[in-house]
Amino acid sequence: MTASAVKGGKLIALTFDDGPGGYTNGLLDGLAARNVKVTFFMVGANADCYPNTVRRAYNEGHQIAQHTYDHPALTTKTNEQIAWQLNTTDAILDRVLGQDLDYLIRTPYGDYNDRVLSQIGVPNILWSVDSCDWQLLNAEKVCNQIVSQAFDGAIVLVHDIHRTSIPGALNAIDILLDYGYEFVTVNELFRRRGETLQNGVNYYRCKPTGIDLGGLTEPSFEIKNGELAFTNIDPNGTLHYTIDGSAPTRHSPVYSTPLSLYNGTLRYSVIASGSQTPIRTFTVTENGNLFRDVLMTDWYFDEVDRTMTLGLFQGVAEYCFAPNDGLTRAMFVTVLYRLMQKQGKDTEVSDVNHFADVPQGWYQTAVSWAYEKEIVNGYDDGKFRPNSTITREEMCAILDRTLRYLGEETKTTELTFADSETISDWAKESVARVSAAGLILGQNDNTFAPRNTATRAQAATVLLRLYDMLGAK
Numbered sequence: 001m002t003a004s005a006v007k008g009g010k011l012i013a014l015t016f017d018d019g020p021g022g023y024t025n026g027l028l029d030g031l032a033a034r035n036v037k038v039t040f041f042m043v044g045a046n047a048d049c050y051p052n053t054v055r056r057a058y059n060e061g062h063q064i065a066q067h068t069y070d071h072p073a074l075t076t077k078t079n080e081q082i083a084w085q086l087n088t089t090d091a092i093l094d095r096v097l098g099q100d101l102d103y104l105i106r107t108p109y110g111d112y113n114d115r116v117l118s119q120i121g122v123p124n125i126l127w128s129v130d131s132c133d134w135q136l137l138n139a140e141k142v143c144n145q146i147v148s149q150a151f152d153g154a155i156v157l158v159h160d161i162h163r164t165s166i167p168g169a170l171n172a173i174d175i176l177l178d179y180g181y182e183f184v185t186v187n188e189l190f191r192r193r194g195e196t197l198q199n200g201v202n203y204y205r206c207k208p209t210g211i212d213l214g215g216l217t218e219p220s221f222e223i224k225n226g227e228l229a230f231t232n233i234d235p236n237g238t239l240h241y242t243i244d245g246s247a248p249t250r251h252s253p254v255y256s257t258p259l260s261l262y263n264g265t266l267r268y269s270v271i272a273s274g275s276q277t278p279i280r281t282f283t284v285t286e287n288g289n290l291f292r293d294v295l296m297t298d299w300y301f302d303e304v305d306r307t308m309t310l311g312l313f314q315g316v317a318e319y320c321f322a323p324n325d326g327l328t329r330a331m332f333v334t335v336l337y338r339l340m341q342k343q344g345k346d347t348e349v350s351d352v353n354h355f356a357d358v359p360q361g362w363y364q365t366a367v368s369w370a371y372e373k374e375i376v377n378g379y380d381d382g383k384f385r386p387n388s389t390i391t392r393e394e395m396c397a398i399l400d401r402t403l404r405y406l407g408e409e410t411k412t413t414e415l416t417f418a419d420s421e422t423i424s425d426w427a428k429e430s431v432a433r434v435s436a437a438g439l440i441l442g443q444n445d446n447t448f449a450p451r452n453t454a455t456r457a458q459a460a461t462v463l464l465r466l467y468d469m470l471g472a473k
């Protein structure tokens with residue numbers, strides 16, 4: 001077989017029915033590795049069970065569509081039952097995605113009649129290539145079935161609830177990419193051909209029309225001079241955005257000039273007739289930070305924003321702070337070290353080889369400094385365990401020794417937490433001194449939860465108080 005090197009001419013839409021399920025994440029991994037977008041016709045009951053998978057599929061640019069709540073043959077159902085099947089699924093998907101979107105439907109078993117079509121109120125997307133994966137249950141045969149029947153404009157039926165369908169489909173993708181096919185979502189297949197989907201009509205394929213309006217890509221953005229500016233805006237669509245938390249639609253403001261920074265929510269999408277890019281949601285801050293996972297309403301919003309602005313913390317991934325993740329010993333000491341640098345304290349290190357399990361890398365200097373200043377100890381086995389998470393009482397012990405190193409006068413108060421009893425003996429005095437210094441507070445219910453892992457948000461709050469305490473001198 002000769003592979004065609006020409007790309008972009010032939011469009012094909014892979015569709016996955018009946019999930020999501022336990023195999024869907026593996027499929028998403030494979031699709032991401034190939035940068036291929038597909039469409040999922042999800043069963044509402046399963047979407048309810050796998051909300052993270054639904055969100056992941058959406059965020060990675062796949063189209064989310066529906067396949068009723070529990071997969072009945074709709075011709076056997078009353079109009080009311082049909083409405084319930086569709087509305088329930090629509091509501092589940094909206095809730096899981098935090099959006100108010102329209103979802104294409106595929107009627108289960110491809111079963112329909114005029115009454116069903118008049119009831120569904122959206123286009124009914126059927127298929128022209130059947131992988132027969134539920135019968136074959138064999139990856140190689142599924143792959144052959146897809147490849148041998150593929151054509152430009154085909155809609156391919158696969159099910160992501162069968163283990164063998166995942167490698168079968170991914171292998172077929174590899175071969176068809178080699179043949180010059182481009183994989184697109186159902187909405188994109190029709191939009192790019194200049195076709196408009198009609199409600200209550202069956203679609204099996206999208207015949208080539210000689211038209212290709214080109215792909216719809218997401219913009220990038222940059223923060224410069226106190227403004228947020230979008231770049232690379234796709235001319236095939238219009239960039240709409242909102243700052244009030246609502247989902248952007250074609251009625252939302254059109255982006256034209258850079259936005260002044262503000263504390264709030266930014267949502268945007270490039271919208272074209274019949275299709276749009278995934279709606280992206282960020283918390284924007286006046287300081288120019290953007291977060292996917294920190295909300296204005298979170299108790300730690302200000303603290304996380306300030307620690308990022310000061311450069312004490314870095315995100316764990318692009319625009320992600322992971323506020324509720326546990327903090328590791330290496331992370332905590334690294335932030336403490338940065339804090340000392342910013343406050344002009346002595347951060348000289350004489351030797352970096354104190355621990356066998358602290359390799360050269362981002363935290364080696366910080367750990368060595370903390371060890372030499374007697375702020376941290378190793379364990380009895382001579383190890384530091386940099387990747388162990390730190391408990392709240394351990395955090396207090398390190399902070400207590402930090403205060404001593406800094407020559408801060410510390411007092412101690414009686415512990416009045418409801419669970420003071422559960423604080424380890426070795427940590428009791430440290431907790432008392434660190435709370436008397438105002439660095440750490442109890443939780444809302446006046447418990448201290450000494451053995452709980454300190455979260456990144458909690459550590460940001462505590463370290464910011466230390467930063468301010470030192471800066472105030």
Ligand code: NI
Pocket residue numbers: 017018067071108109
């Ligand atoms: Ni089905």
